[in-house]
Amino acid sequence: MDYQNVIGQVMSAAAPHIGEGAVADYIPGLAAVDPKQFGIAVATAEGQVYGDGDVGVPFAIESISKVFALALVLSRKGTVIWDRVRREPSGMPFNDLIELELERGIPRNPYINPGAIVVADQLLFDTGDAVAALRDLFRAETGNRALDVDSVIAESELRSGERNRAIGYLMSSFGNMRNPVELALDHYFRQCSFDITCTELAKAGLLVARHGLRADGSRLLERADARHLTALMTTCGTYDAAGEFAYRVGLPCKSGVGGAILAVVPDRCSIAVWGPGLDPKGNSVTGGVALEAFARATGFSVF
Amino acid sequence: MDYQNVIGQVMSAAAPHIGEGAVADYIPGLAAVDPKQFGIAVATAEGQVYGDGDVGVPFAIESISKVFALALVLSRKGTVIWDRVRREPSGMPFNDLIELELERGIPRNPYINPGAIVVADQLLFDTGDAVAALRDLFRAETGNRALDVDSVIAESELRSGERNRAIGYLMSSFGNMRNPVELALDHYFRQCSFDITCTELAKAGLLVARHGLRADGSRLLERADARHLTALMTTCGTYDAAGEFAYRVGLPCKSGVGGAILAVVPDRCSIAVWGPGLDPKGNSVTGGVALEAFARATGFSVF
């Protein structure tokens, strides 16, 4: 596959849409991002990295961190977590309490906010420091020893997180928290605030594309467990648009409100796209266009 | 009306049921209450007080405090509060988040937990100290200058209040809190923890029965505003059993999980009954039986 040529086609497809959509504005740190940026990076299973556009500009990883936190939890005690969170799609918007209440504090899956808070809580419980565990993982997979949490973003997330607090306390009232709610949320908000670039995210994504193999060749989790990561990306990786993404892109994807989307072609490559403008469902406009172009140009599809 | 004779009939009706039901057990302070207690007190608009049974034993006022907190808020800025809480019955159990989420953080009425938290928050905002305002009111109306919060109960409520925290943060996420959630909840939990006796509660209830007239003859709130207190007691004063109470008792009632129920006969009298054993809906078993017997013996009914 001539990835550089593919990337050229993606850039052409994305170009007319740069600047479209609305930057997330619930915290100042995200609202201040220049919307006219766009980047795409592809990391292959064989070790090459391709890219174009703003591939070196760091952004907040936000919900894409949920994939890596789940990988870490599964690598330790895979089965325990499935008592605390299910792995089914959610019919409700990504931060909805109705479903959580009807289902007695057990979130639908690890990629909606309630489920991700449970995963962060479990990772904190298992390791004593969820953020440190993720920091170690990101640094090792990307090779960037300075990769870290953006403390300004983290602080803002913490201050504006009333709804996530409601989620945490509701789960706590059903006995589904292992740490004090505020402590777990502190780790959760910092987990979402890692600064990462497209190139780095594509590299880290290889962990998923290669079913649990780390950059150093060691295995983080069993291939069978790693399949959870991609299966859940397909069914619930893009909020309330998972079905639309399955059709448009046909690859497992996970998006974040920072404007990035991570997609993987199992056993082949990992793709990171970034454009800060979001559509009404919270997915990057240019990111979606770019991944659609990528799938068309390569013919890659899991369906 | 020969109230002493009526009370005799009530005692006979309640006696076989003493000890029935389950004492609230979500906090140690309530779980430790001896279930074999029962008392009834009646305070008349003319100033007499009648009673029998354990009328001098203090208990936690719990949700009955919601009536008095609302009275205080209405006495200050009656109309403001109706932008923050509605006055319709709730179709959901008293601490349900589903309805609150569907209705964008505006509680159905001031007597379900979300609404009572809004009222406590408003009272705190208006006065600077919601608990002090209620303490002053209770002391003045009951004549007991030592009446106060049971700090052990308050502390337990605070520690076990995860679900109320979820409610508070959910309302905060919709912009419906005026104070920090934890501060408002601290006042709310202490408000629920006032220690009061049957006799005292009946005296305080005259404020409601007399449509806003205080014990000293001054007026706390306008007669028209006071009607809210009784109308809401009728439609939503006994959790999910308001319809059943309307039929069985036929008087405006407000119950609390401490085992007390306050009922009023407008312009005539206020009745406080107390028996710690609760039915599955959270209302005192003996309290319900007693009020039913009271209504039958007196013929009093608003219907």
Add this chain to the structure above:
Amino acid sequence: MDYQNVIGQVMSAAAPHIGEGAVADYIPGLAAVDPKQFGIAVATAEGQVYGDGDVGVPFAIESISKVFALALVLSRKGTVIWDRVRREPSGMPFNDLIELELERGIPRNPYINPGAIVVADQLLFDTGDAVAALRDLFRAETGNRALDVDSVIAESELRSGERNRAIGYLMSSFGNMRNPVELALDHYFRQCSFDITCTELAKAGLLVARHGLRADGSRLLERADARHLTALMTTCGTYDAAGEFAYRVGLPCKSGVGGAILAVVPDRCSIAVWGPGLDPKGNSVTGGVALEAFARATGFSVF
């Protein structure tokens, strides 16, 4: 009480609002009604009838029929019906399926559509002809031997009743229908289509105000059972505005989308008001204003 003088005050209060609100338009028969009509009639327990305005113009009784259907069912097998419908307020709009689904096909109360369909189904099951039973009752209580269903309205209701069909089949799927759904709905829609005037409705309402006593002095139902009618009117007689009506009017009320509202002062009188323009919650605008003025002028209130 000088009712004629009271009615004069009511007419003055209502006059500025005549024509306000929107006529129900889901069926042609209701949409064609002239909105600039208004009438009020008062029937006293002693047998006098007072009135002014369009008291002799027939209108569709609609949901007010629910009170009388319930009275007939209670008069036969009072307790059976409470296994099929509860008597608690509903937190949802009057025709909502969500609550019905969550509560497994058992409606909240007999005055929301699902509950009224259950009552009609039971009345049909008990009598073989629910409409005939109601026709006999209305004729006897009003003295109008020609009072009958408006077949054009009934036919329109039947044709436009998709949502009520959904309700009926949902209850049927939970085993809560005794007759074929279409048959029960046919009786229900015709029950809602009785043509009645203000004067007649006030007379019929005495059955409720006098706690089950009929015009001929015989007793239709026990006083205790009759209390259900008024208690339910207070907590759920005016759709999603029961709390507001309790405050504004302070009397048990039942409204219909034909524009009428029936109110009762227990043991004293029955009041029927009619103005076709509805507020957004489905209650007559002039009707609400008129009842508020009536309550103010008489001082009558159950609270």
Add this chain to the structure above:
Amino acid sequence: MDYQNVIGQVMSAAAPHIGEGAVADYIPGLAAVDPKQFGIAVATAEGQVYGDGDVGVPFAIESISKVFALALVLSRKGTVIWDRVRREPSGMPFNDLIELELERGIPRNPYINPGAIVVADQLLFDTGDAVAALRDLFRAETGNRALDVDSVIAESELRSGERNRAIGYLMSSFGNMRNPVELALDHYFRQCSFDITCTELAKAGLLVARHGLRADGSRLLERADARHLTALMTTCGTYDAAGEFAYRVGLPCKSGVGGAILAVVPDRCSIAVWGPGLDPKGNSVTGGVALEAFARATGFSVF
């Protein structure tokens, strides 16, 4: 791939589970099926068919028909249907009205009952006879010119379909039905009642596996549109267990309460398994075990 060997492994894996689970019992025709049957058939893109067990026993196709009805609708007017039904996963059980009500009569996807009723309604609207259109398709793809609806099953479905009627009328009340509800349901119930064998279902499934190519080499629908069929099978093909199937099997699947599951390996083969015993979520127990064994033996997975 040595499919006959793979099938041997599948038979060994399934054998210990034959007879497990509960046969669907809501209609007599399904309840009477002998639970101790099991079959698997594989049809390859190259035209071979492999199988073992009860591959020639006809069973009711039930919900698997939804895939083919959608294919026919997409082949005619692909875009129209997406205004009437979405393509997102559903968080609710497969026949739930709550979600349908909250989302104003627009079903989440074409594989839950409300969505399938919309698709049947559209197919009927487009063709004049939805059942005939499906019959033609099934006969052509399977080569069985006698393949037809089991009229006894269809009749039973029709008689027991109260909940689907509720769904149909609710959608009709929101304006989302093109035919009279009873007529559309008649076609829907008959569509679910086609008698088909494992071998035939595997052959018909090639239409999906080959992205819209028919047995005769003509194209029923565009490859891009055909992707909807598999994407939706992955996200919502197995009721409330889609996430679990994605993990266990890793292939697009669609199950029916008749006990069959259709799975496809895009561009390679179609697999039909059948065992009447269902797990609590409505998916065949042996079918799930068999597909898991198939995926393990072949290494096929879309993730």
